[in-house]
Amino acid sequence: MEQILANGLYLGAQYALIALGLTLIFSLMNVLNFAHGQMYVFGGFVTYTVVAQLGLPFIVGLVASALVLAVMGALIEVFLFRPVIRKSKRDESTMLLAAGIAFFLDAVILLLFGEKQRGVPKIVGGVLNWDMRIIMPYDRILIGVLAIALIAGFIALMQYTKAGRAMRALAQDRVAAQLMGVDVDRYSMIGFALGAMLAGLVGGLLVTITGINLGMGGPTSVKAFMMIMIGGAGVISGAIAGGFILGMMESIGLTVLSAYGDITYLAIFASLMVFLAFRPQGLMGKPWG
Amino acid sequence: MLRRTVLKSTALAAAASFGMFGAAFAENPVLKIGFVGVTSGPAAAWGTSNQRSMETRAAWINETGGYDIGGTKYDIEIVSFDDQKDPKRAIAGMEQMAQAGIHYVVGPNVDDGAAAVRPVAEQNGIIYFPYAFPKELYTAPASNAVLGMVANYQSGPAIYKYLMENNGVKKVAFVAANESDPLSQRDSGSAAAKALGLEIVSDTVTYQVDTTDFTPVLLPIIQTAPDLLVLSGVSPANAPQLIRSARELGFTGLISTETAQDAAVLQEGAGELANGFISVGGASTAELASDQMKEFVDRYTKMFGEYNDESNTKVYALEYILATIAANPAGMTDVEAFKATMDTFEAPNPYMKGDAKLKYVGTTSFGQKRQVSVPLVVNTFNNGAFETLFVAQVD
Structure with missing residues (x-):
């Protein structure tokens, strides 16, 4: 049981960090960023290039991933989403644009980084073995702790900085925020860059554990959408809760249901359908949006 | 006046260059060979x-003047189609090959794609070389598919027997991705292990192909304490993570697979934890590879920046197609002539040292020669490179 909980917490921490970026972008701009998974993959490949190819320290790779993805996110917001949102009132325009960016990034990743699975050496060796009740490699513990620290840092940024307050105001009411003097364009760009940066950071963190390949983008986006559906789209605390709930469900399902075949995600999807029938806005979302 | 002269000279120069290029291209006739397989998504490798x-x-x-078929040198053109591992797209790809007048196609890479293209290939006179294992593709009345590698039901028993005799393996566990190829490989592997008298301690655990953390997947298997963990049909993307998770959970037994792997991917993803991992490869080790194989690796690396060890097996299909057509030039457009030649075809294997031969096999498994004879090379991974564990022949 202890092992199931430990696996669930570790998975939950990484999932929550993935979902945070997606929900931030949704809350600020009402955009479902289907390219979030591809941004995660791009971040992983940047860290791989810096650490495995250039031989620089892991922390440099992580910072490079954060910077590259932040710049990419800002450019995507300014040159792609902003004009589309300005010219089109239909939600599907941004959805199509996001899907197009996802396919584009897939092609770019294949061209730049190739088709192979990539990975970087373990950043910490050794395995914690607590009387065979919890077995957890130290690098996973470190990545889990770093993920939780990043979540805490993100919450602090949103709570206590001017940019965070402006973005929260934007998320609550775009027009009211504009009337109160919030520079909507500027904070939309910062928000998108921050969301993309979070995706890149998780990719960079997990390349040491899971490795990275170009096929990981789509499934990562699907999982991230599931998390924000559980927690409530556009709600920061909801994304965190959604991430930890999905991580825990996956860990329990894979252990308890393993004898019956690969039915964990079948059970999770079935539960999600029933849950959404009763609470379509998710755990912490508001029924009115 | 000057302007007119310049225009005239430019036009003449352009015409001359087009003529020269045309002459260069027209030197050899072109033989088109198709490829329909997955080059995007998780299985792109x-x-x-x-x-x-x-x-x-x-x-x-x-570059070296073309391929000699019946006294004529042919340039080879590869026409590729990405089926995205989707059977519907594989059918579209095979139809595209038929429309282009192509009679020989390498691929598809997976079971459902290979099964889906069978009617298109048979109706349009196309011989295709899948990397898929269902026996019905190669057993009569099917006759247009030629298995491009060693099947797991051929390599698995050889590996298990070797490990029983040399490593005292008694208990075996299987884990597979929840997809048709790995699941069918798991089932046939499990049946082969049972037939050899091995105890199967786990063969029901599966995982999603997009799994990023294999610790919870492997935990119930490791608790059954197998001597050998078989990663059935594992993709190169998942293999390092599965090995790493198993070792981190304290598993000290043997780990093997019947699919080809890439040494660089294993090294990056699992490092020394992958030492001792057993997989199947082609003429992949220094003691087996001929000078031509070494040159192929060198050219591949120069062309694409990095070699892929899976190509130790994948190098063969095109060679078989060309050598068989060269043996009977009528086969270039008549696949029935090609099939007739397959029964008696034999040529030196240019990629292996010694007197290894290119020939079609498969009579034991399929009742007819519908498989290329590539050496069954079983490797172990050690410190970033493969070492030959043993070599065997199919059929």
């Missing part, structure tokens, strides 16, 4: 290694 092997070999042949 499988098809990409196929496509790049073919392109490397074709460029090499063209």
Whole structure:
């Protein structure tokens, strides 16, 4: 049981960090960023290039991933989403644009980084073995702790900085925020860059554990959408809760249901359908949006 | 006046260059060979290694004057189609090959794609070389598919028997991705292990192909304490993570698979934890590879920046197609002539040292010669490179 909980917490921490970026972008701009998974993959490949190819320290790779993805996110917001949102009132325009960016990034990743699975050496060796009740490699513990620290840092940024307050105001009411003097364009760009940066950071963190390949983008986006559906789209605390709930469900399902075949995600999807029938806005979302 | 002269000279120069290029291209007639397989998404490595092997070999042949078939030198052109591992797209790809008048196609890479294209290939006179294991593709009345590698039901028993005799393996566990190829490989592997008298301690655990953390997947298997953990049909993307998770959970037994792997991917993803991992490869080790194989690796690396060890097996399909057509030039457009030649075809294997032969096999498994004879090379991974564990022949 202890092992199931430990696996669930570790998975939950990484999932929550993935979902945070997606929900931030949704809350600020009402955009479902289907390219979030591809941004995660791009971040992983940047860290791989810096650490495995250039031989620089892991922390440099992580910072490079954060910077590259932040710049990419800002450019995507300014040159792609902003004009589309300005010219089109239909939600599907941004959805199509996001899907197009996802396919584009897939092609770019294949061209730049190739088709192979990539990975970087373990950043910490050794395995914690607590009387065979919890077995957890130290690098996973470190990545889990770093993920939780990043979540805490993100919450602090949103709570206590001017940019965070402006973005929260934007998320609550775009027009009211504009009337109160919030520079909507500027904070939309910062928000998108921050969301993309979070995706890149998780990719960079997990390349040491899971490795990275170009096929990981789509499934990562699907999982991230599931998390924000559980927690409530556009709600920061909801994304965190959604991430930890999905991580825990996956860990329990894979252990308890393993004898019956690969039915964990079948059970999770079935539960999600029933849950959404009763609470379509998710755990912490508001029924009115 | 000056302007008119310049325009005239430019037009003449352009015409001359087009004429020269045309003459250069027209030197040799072109033989088109198709590839329909997966070159995008999570399984992209499988098809990409196929496509790049073919392109490397074709460029090499063209650079050295073409391939001699019946006294005529042919340039080889590879026509590729990414089926995205989707059977519907595989059918579209095979139809595209038929429309282009192509009679020989390498691929598809997976079971459902290979089964889906069968009617299109048979109706349009196309011989295809899948990397898929269902026996009905190669057993009569099917006759247009030629298995491009060693099947797991051929390599698995050989590996298990070797490990029983040399490593005292008694208990075996299987884990597979929840997809048709790995599941069918798990089932046939499990049946083969039972037939050899091994105890199967786990063969029900499966995982999603997009799994990023294999610790919870492997935990119930490791608790059954197998001597050998078989990663059935594992993709190169998942293998390092599965090995790493198993070792981190304290598993000290043997780990094996019957699919081809890439040494660089294993090294990056699992490092020394992958030492001792057993997999299947082609003429992949220094003691087996001929000078031509070494040159192929060198050319591939120069062309694409990095070699893929899966190409040790994938290099063969194009070679078999060309050598068989060369043995009977009527086969270039008549696949029935090609099939008739397959029964008696034999040529030196240019990629292996010694007197190894290219020939079609498969009579034992399929009742007819519908498999290329590539050496069954079983490797162990050690410190970033493969070492030959043993070599065997199919059929």
